[in-house]
Amino acid sequence: MLPVAARGPGDEDLSIDIAWLGARDARRILLHVSGVHGVEAYAGSAAQLSLLNTPPAIPPDGALVLVHALNPYGMAWLRRTNEHNVDLNRNFLPDTATWAGAPPLYRRLDRLLNPPSPPTRDGFGLRLAMRGLRHGFHAMRQAIAHGQHRYPRGLFYGGAELQPGPRQFCDWLQRRLTSADSVFAIDMHTGLGPHGGSTLIVEPGINAATTAELEAAVAQALIGSAAIPAAYSVRGSLGAALPRLLPGVDLKFVLQEIGTGSSLHVLQALRDENRWHHYGEAHLDHPAKRQIREALCPASPAWRSAAVAHGSDLVYRAADWLFRKKYT
Ligand SMILES: [Zn+2]
Known part of the structure; x- marks a missing residue:
């Protein structure tokens, strides 16, 4: 357990909880992380509970490590970001990185994305579409989601x-x-891709394996983060930090997204919740909070079953591959 200083809505303690199944000094490790984006943790958490119930077969030199809610504050408060409004999948930069600036197009969109007032019906979808027509939708999406250090x-x-x-x-x-x-x-994340579907994303420069090897391992096509219109490349992701943190390790990394709704719907929910958090009363009993939960963890039982099935299925496939042969 790694305690964090932030408190939950009921003033409760918060922590990142880690379950280690298998050898303490394992040479082969299957690492599953949920909740880098707080409110997205519910689906990952459910998949991890399912895996605790029925873990894959683990060899004597292996371990399955489940990291529960890397952003426990966001999970408890129904926020994507942490207690300092930081998007943790834009935060894993080396200390020597430049922690400043924003993409030029983000700067032009700041007033539209981040109005300093509580949420209102202000025609965001239409206004965003107009800006998309002017700047190009792909360029706009990339500028918004890339990560910024200015606001x-x-x-x-x-x-x-x-x-x-x-x-x-x-x-x-x-x-x-x-x-x-x-x-x-x-x-494991939620909010990108088709509703109830699993999209596996690889970032360039992280994996020791080729994309073809990884695709064979997980028996599913992989998508480069810059290759599909719905995805985008980011700066400061957890995945990009792993080779730096684990030098010399034969590393494979896949980001799994379970789709919920359209990108606009998710962005609208993030924007409303962000306004409510900073310029409203921030408590949980508000439509902006219900909206973000529904946008990133839909209440539909079919969606929730699919999320757990996709989450645990990927772990089984990765385990089959990682643990498939005796290590020498
Ligand atoms: Zn996410």
């Missing part, structure tokens, strides 16, 4: 330094995975 109350804020939760997690990884020589890491 601390804005969406997709990457922070001014590595956040306490990620710092603890990075220290923990480097301390605990010293005997690992092969790691398959999965970072």
Whole structure:
């Protein structure tokens, strides 16, 4: 357990919880992370509970490591970001990185994305579409979601330094995975891709395996983060930090997205919740909070079953591949 200083809505303690199944000094590790984006943790958490009930077969030199809610504050408060409004999947930068600036197009969109007032019906969808026509939809999506360090109350804020939760997690990884020589890491998210579907995304420069090898391992096509219109490349992701944190390790990394609704619907929910958090009363009993929960963890039982099935299925496939042969 890695405690964080932030408190929950009932003043409760919050922590990143880690379950380690298998050898303490495992050489092959299957690492599953949920809740980098707070409110997205519900689906990942449910998949992890299912895996605790029925874990894959783990060899004597292997371990399955479940990291529950890397952003426990966001999970408890129904926020994508942490206690400092930081999007943790834009925060895993080296200390020497430039923690400043924003894409030029984001700067032009700031007033539309981040109005300093409580949420209202202000025609956001239409106004965004007009801007998309002017700037190009792909360029706009990329500029919004890339990550920015200029507007601390804005969406997709990457922070001014590595956040306490990620710092603890990075220290923990480097301390605990010293005997690992092969790691398959999965970072589970929601909100991108077709409703109830699983999209697997790889970022360039992380994987020791080729895309074809990874696709064979997980028996599903992989998508480069810049290759599809609905996705985007980001700066400061957890995946990009792993080779730096685990040098010399044979590393595989896949980001799994379980789709919910349209990108506009998700962005609208993020925007309303962000306004409510900073300029409203921020409590949980508000439509903006219900909207973001529905946008990132839909109440539909069919969606929830699909999310758990996709989440655990990917772990079984990764386990089959990582643990498939006796290690020498
Ligand atoms: Zn996410």
